């Protein structure tokens with residue numbers, strides 16, 4: 001058997017399929033396109049098989065893959081039933097806010113291209129040639145960034161979510177507090193504390209950034225399901241077909257992101273990291289698993305309480321008639337899924353799939 | 357001095373300075389051309405320094421608007437030669453003060469009481485004196501230490517005169533120089549700002565409003581006002597202490613983590629500009645003090661709300677969209693953002709706006725926009741706009757761009773960057 005190609009140039013990793021027609025979100029040009037009426041993600045011609053080849057190599061070496069069980073993924077708040085109910089009662093603002101916030105966060109995904117990578121040659125004992133890790137700054141990050149934020153005239157996920165919102169909700173008003181809430185309202189930014197101070201800052205930060213984005217991308221699977229159901233619901237959507245299709249395209253595009261991040265982090269797990277002063281080594285699995293679990297738990301459990309209170313305030317603020325507001329608020333609460341993170345504080349998280 | 361004489365005196369002194377500066381540049385050029393030398397090859401540093409010194413001395417003597425102009429020059433280190441920047445940046449808070457008698461007259465006439473009835477102590481030497489006002493330390497009858505900001509007595513009048521003379525000088529200069537810079541828009545802008553700054557009651561209101569924004573956020577502190585003692589020309593407020601934001605050595609020596617200065621400062625300004633829609637529009641280094649917060653993180657004291665501005669609904673989002681579309685260089689998104697912000701072109705020629713954006717991005721260090729409105733970029737934008745009279749720029753945008761560019765100037769001094777996009781994510 002001819003062994004699969006494992007080294008690629010940035011140009012190859014960003015090369016495009018030959019689409020028959022482009023994707024439009026309303027009148028906004030987006031990325032990717034159609035072949036035989038099938039939506040094909042952007043920059044996938046070589047990237048797709050490349051990620052597959054790295055993954056195959058990893059599993060052939062008997063390495064497990066990082067993985068987030070479905071049970072850890074928090075449902076979108078407000079959930080589909082709740083959001084639909086609010087919209088039927090005339091409260092579009094919370095949904096409009098959610099979709100706008102998602103679009104902005106997707107756009108910020110482009111910051112992955114600013115991650116300052118460590119000197120892998122010096123900071124990892126084993127050879128890294130022919131891995132996804134060795135291609136992060138050779139096209140993988142850049143392709144990812146462009147998918148999220150768009151590039152030149154092509155809109156990316158940011159613009160696709162905006163289009164889905166505008167098509168589905170018929171150009172809703174965008175609440176004035178989106179950016180304020182995004183900035184976290186009250187709190188000020190602090191310097192992140194080092195988790196492994198002996199590793200170089202770049203090494204630690206690269207692992208954190210990749211782990212963070214992988215968690216976000218994984219959680220996004222539920223966001224897609226939520227948005228496709230809601231924006232595809234003809235009782236509340238102005239253009240259920242197109243709106244849901246746009247979200248579906250984003251969903252399809254995210255797969256290579258989850259895949260390459262999974263492969264890269266899993267590759268690092270199987271290697272040995274060297275401290276900055278060169279005197280100490282760490283098992284990659286220890287470092288990656290610890291950071292990944294910590295981030296996963298953090299993002300899964302810092303959810304609703306505050307969001308819930310805010311939504312209650314919003315219902316009461318928007319509906320003048322106090323009795324009706326009370327009724328809506330009660331019914332809204334009754335639809336809550338009551339989700340909580342399923343793992344106790346001191347229990348270990350399941351974050352690996354067995355080697356194939 | 358009678359009014360008219362004073363006016364003539366001011367006008368002639370400003371005119372004389374302008375003429376000297378102009379001749380010092382043009383003279384050698386003429387000489388070089390006459391001798392067949394390349395004028396660009398001449399070392400200009402000595403001439404820059406002489407000119408900067410003269411402008412500084414005139415500004416110090418004349419105060420008012422001239423100082424404002426010098427402040428602007430003093431923060432644009434990437435545009436003006438270093439001789440100007442280092443000389444003129446001293447205009448921030450190191451001006452010789454007016455005599456105490458003059459100050460007392462203003463305080464007493466504004467409060468309607470003798471100074472001793474309100475204050476237990478009033479230091480006769482000013483702690484700072486800037487373009488429009490000077491600040492004294494004092495003690496209220498109950499022992500509270502306060503800062504008293506007092507407008508210079510004849511400032512209204514002075515500003516009228518200066519604006520008038522500057523316009524004349526600009527007009528004359530434009531007639532003589534073959535290749536003139538257009539100062540008039542700058543003068544218009546200055547005039548608008550100065551009018552706003554002259555009513556201190558407005559300043560107090562603005563400070564109060566911004567304080568509410570930072571209520572649960574210790575990152576920014578705004579001195580409390582003693583409202584009953586504030587009026588059009590006097591402000592009595594909490595006395596605060598901190599280190600000027602550009603004094604890197606002092607900040608380090610105080611054990612403050614300097615690496616967090618710009619990220620936090622940008623976050624504070626993002627919060628005002630992008631999220632809240634009301635902002636301190638004059639973030640020059642003299643108005644920002646640093647204190648040591650939890651674990652050595654920097655916190656800020658903002659002073660001087662003379663220039664604070666309300667932004668229309670959706671404006672912050674528009675700025676965000678503009679930055680974002682510039683980052684990805686998405687021209688159609690950029691156009692939407694420009695229009696959302698209120699940019700207009702006569703005969704609806706979209707290409708002009710795109711052209712401006714291209715020029716701006718071309719001036720950034722990396723050739724791409726990464727979230728920082730550097731001074732070069734802002735200047736390039738204003739140049740491009742001046743060259744394209746078909747473009748109408750909303751004043752709010754001018755103020756926001758200026759604020760970001762002042763912040764970028766501070767960042768530059770600190771050896772950091774003022775990235776607004778980076779500072780936007782959740783804390």
Ligand SMILES: Nc1ncnc2c1ncn2[C@@H]1O[C@H](COP(=O)(O)OP(=O)(O)OP(=O)(O)O)[C@@H](O)[C@H]1O
Pocket residue numbers: 448449483484485486487488489490491503505579593594595596597642643659660661662
């Ligand atoms: N509350 C205060 N406590 C201590 N010092 C103060 C206080 N307010 C002002 N100062 C000092 O006075 C200086 C000038 O104050 P301020 O900036 O308000 O005056 P200004 O005339 O508006 O100045 P400019 O227009 O040049 O910025 C400040 O830089 C600071 O050093």
Ligand SMILES: [Fe+2]
Pocket residue numbers: 106109147148157250254
């Ligand atoms: Fe995305």
Ligand SMILES: [Fe+2]
Pocket residue numbers: 109148217254257
């Ligand atoms: Fe993604």
